[in-house]
Amino acid sequence: MDSSQRVRAILSFVQAADAGSFAAGARALGISSAAVGKNIAGLEKSLGVRLMNRTTRSLKLTDEGEAFLRQARVALEALDLAVDAVISQRAAPTGSVRISTSAGFGREQLAPLLPNLLIKYPGLAVEVDFDDRVIDLIHDGYDIALRGGRVADSSLISRTVCQFRLVLVASPSYLQTFGIPRKPDELMKHRLLTRRFLGGRISPWNFLADDASLTTLNTDSAVMTMSSPETLTQMAVAGAGIAEVGVHHAWKYLRTGELKLLLLSSHHPGSFEMTLQYPHRALVAPRVRVTIDYLLEAFANMHELHVPLSELSPYQA
Structure with a gap:
């Protein structure tokens, strides 16, 4: 069975399975019922398995048929998206993009970027949920998620937005009243x-010892504990008081x-990162692709997300 025959056979199989009969599938494709039956029989012969059991009144998918139907729909979706991708080269992407993000990052970093996204792509509509x-x-049903930390999920593609550096900070007024700690134990x-x-x-406060080992400060005596870093x-x-927060x-x-920085040389910055994630598919819809590309470029140019250590030194107490 050559490629063109295989595509016709797969279309016949999917339509017949969805419609529940050869006749209904044939009407959807605009061909005869006999042609649908012939196409499916050829597909089964090529695969070496029976995909459906049929009688004069009904058809029922086999276990192999159920598995093949799921993969066939993915393949047909990829074909549709390939066509959309070509069309998108001539026409601006349109449609709604659903984004999930944390409250703080969404408000401070994502939200300011959205007006220009809609100016650049007027056919887009954006729906954002701010949820930690x-x-x-x-x-x-989200197209994109912005998340802190790594989330192990093989069905998602993760793109790093930035590495978060944690720092210890306090206000000048606090330091004037209580003094400046020069060592972690202080x-x-x-x-x-x-x-x-x-x-x-x-969140633990970690420090690098003289021998490069990692030590953790006991913060059970904290006077204030909050879930919002902002x-x-x-x-x-x-x-x-003194807080451990992200540089951004x-x-x-x-x-x-x-604010002033404290113990910059000994405080461990952590290994947190912000990632942009989206479903793992053969092709990504144009409306989602342009949004991903726009956001990644904009985040890459957002200085507070990428402040180097050399720029932090002048802000120490």
Whole structure:
């Protein structure tokens, strides 16, 4: 069976399976019922398995037929998307794009990019959910998710947006009142502001010892614990204590002098990252592809997400 015959046979099989009979499948394809039967018989012979059991009144897929139908639909979707991809070279992409993102990153980094996205692609509509919980991207019907950390899911493609660097910060007014810690163990004498993840785990404060080993500070005595890193940053600005936050949260306050960095050389920055994820498919719809490309380029040019260590040194207390 050559390629063109195989495609006709697969179309006949899918239409007959969806419609429930050869006759109904034939009407959908505009060919005779006999032609549909011949195409499916040829496909079964080529594969060496029976795909469906049929009588004069009905047809029922075999287990092999059910499995083949799922894969055939993926292949046909890929063909449709290939056509859309070619058409998109001549016409602007259209349609709705659903995005899931955390509240903080969505508000501070994603939202400012959306107006220009819609100006560049006026045929797009964007729906964004700001939600810190981990969602099932495919089951919940999202096209794109922006997530902190790595999520192991073979059905998703992950593109790194940035590496998050954690830093310790405090306001000048706090440091003037309580002093500047010069060693990690001096932090135990200070008012600590910690973050709790949604699962209940407290974000650890890690430090590099002289022998390059990693030590963790006990922060059980923290005076304030919050799940929102953005609010935690604001509390540090207000002089409530010392907080561990991402550079992207603290950057604008460091530049204005409202926050100072502490223990930059010994504090471990962590290994967190922000990723852009989307379903693993043979082809990505043009509306989703242009949105992904636009966001990745815009995030790459967002300085607060990529501040090098050399730029942080001047902001130490």
